[in-house]
Amino acid sequence: MQTLSKKDKTEFNKLQKRLRREVGKAIADYNMIEDGDKVMVCLSGGKDSYTMLDILLGLQKSAPVNFELVAVNLDQKQPGFPEHVLPEYLQSLNVPYHILERDTYSIVQDMVPEGKTTCGICSRLRRGTLYAFAEQIQANKVALGHHRDDIIETLFLNMFYGGKLKAMPPKLLADSGRNILIRPMAYCQEEDIARYAEIKEFPIIPCNLCGSQDNLQRQAIKQMLKGWEKQQPGRSEIIFRAIQNVAPSQLADTRLFDFNALSINGIASLSIDDDGPLSPMKQTQVESWEPGTMN
Template structure:
């Protein structure tokens, strides 16, 4: 089977190179790097001496993440190591030469890990069923193992703001939880810190950036599995809101950083049982009052003052 990879013609490549010098693109690049720098600073994602393993799938998000981190490292007054990591899951048609060639072309340290998880998934999951869940679990275990082998103190994933909001609604609609993707967390095995530096970046900006950069995109459908139908529904809903109600998505993203436990209903987060007239709350019974939305303060990470 011939390799499957999104390539660009010589004319398109030349156009992309020209566009990379345009003012519009330079503003977009600066915006993405600024957003990444702010997320790193707000959540203390990277410090002096860290080794950051950046997981690269071959998609637009992870390419953009690597590009931003490399650019920010050049301006940082602290020293941290970046290692690009790709897991070759031996899917039929996977172009295993693309990523090594790309990593070498930009001079980044990298690790390619080959593990035939494709055969395991195909053996365990009935034909026609979504393979993403088992595939993700297997992939996560290999990522953790590789992080230990290279001494990584941070594992950087390419999830962006839209991914986080989609996950919030997936959990609310189908899981009965108010839960999203956090910008920073401890890994399942308790040995690593996982970070999402694209937490403040929009998919639309990433798509425009990746298109102009002409990254060698490898599609995520090589295994034949379709994107989770529920996630597709949520994505379509959010995109519709973005078109019809400007500012709504930004408000939702702000809400993730402005949780008021006393005005929800989780008894584990707030002591509702013992609420009485003497209980002091920052906010009272204003559920139906018109409120102005709080502004989320953005503090640019001091490590990246020019982001």
């Protein structure tokens, strides 16, 4: 970790508390982690997954439930991949871990035409391998390092390029029906994560497979959102809030709302404008994950 001045140390403490608070709230809001869970933390070697593991380790010490963490990295056999970095780091933390070796790099290179982006097929191969391994080690939850900015970017990617109104949910049952995926950093901003990783001096491993692909659709969306945020600070937060406040009767999907049966004396739509108080049980869940008692 970097040596900090007194002022910078104060700012770092605020940053760490904010990230822990946001992760704790997301876990409580979506009941991501329950007593007795075995959580497989997918560690890529990037800033996001390092931060996720670090925050979860901190929460594990004072959480209202007992749960197990296991770090798992997929070595995709990319040329120049520093195989020693993650094992050495995880050993220093005394965290249970597994390194999976799968040559998905060669598969991606064979399947993707030159000049085309590799992220899609690479991601599918990676997910399939990791989800299967979660079953093998009997991990009932799989933690992914996606943050709030990733979720918002995915929303616009699906709208602009897929014609679908969907993003990345904080909690998801995988298509196979055998894995529960959780995104504990769903409320965290990428800017905060990047700063946290910089100060903590995590041994970042760049993705050489796709890191040089500058014309990705996601990069275009990211730049668009940055421009919006510069014009109107807080816009990203408002967009994310919209994902949490969906009104099916105000859209046009007949699978979500029965427009055919709608009449003056017909079906009543669900009002989402009532921001009533949390139930006592829900309020207790949220408060119990707050990291106020942490060192």
